[in-house]
Amino acid sequence: MAMVDADYKSLFVEVRACGRESDGGVFARCPLSAALADNSINFPASRPLPHEGDPMPFVIVPDDAFPLKPYILKLFSYREQLMSHKIFNYRLSRARNVVENVFAQTSTMIEMAFLYAVTGEMSLEKMEYSHPSGQAALWVGQQTLQ
Known part of the structure; x- marks a missing residue:
């Protein structure tokens, strides 16, 4: 499991999971999931997009195996x-x-x-x-x- 940004930079990598385990199951047990859930990660605050006024939250864009959360777009x-x-x-x-x-x-x-x-x-x-x-x-x- 890994998380990357829009510039192709790896932000988080989890390599100890078995290959037969679902992505959603791996995510549920990885430290990133717990850090996102209790907001202890240094996740950026919402800010406006270029040429826009309303602040938009930073989100994670996973595949369909992940649960819907406030910080996950599906x-x-x-x-x-x-x-x-x-x-x-x-x-x-x-x-x-x-x-x-x-x-x-x-x-x-x-x-x-x-x-x-x-x-x-x-x-x-x-x-x-x-x-x-x-x-x-x-x-x-x-x-x-x-």
């Missing part, structure tokens, strides 16, 4: 949406793309480092994923790593 339900809800969902999804891009970049860097440690080469062409029996395995050439 998409509107996709059933019978108003046009304003569709626009909001589109814009919120664009914000989520920042998070997904950070995870994609980070996973690529980890894969490159792992591949270099195993083979001494820096090419992802030799690396592919396989999921036999529901277990993820990493194949590097003829060698299987789990």
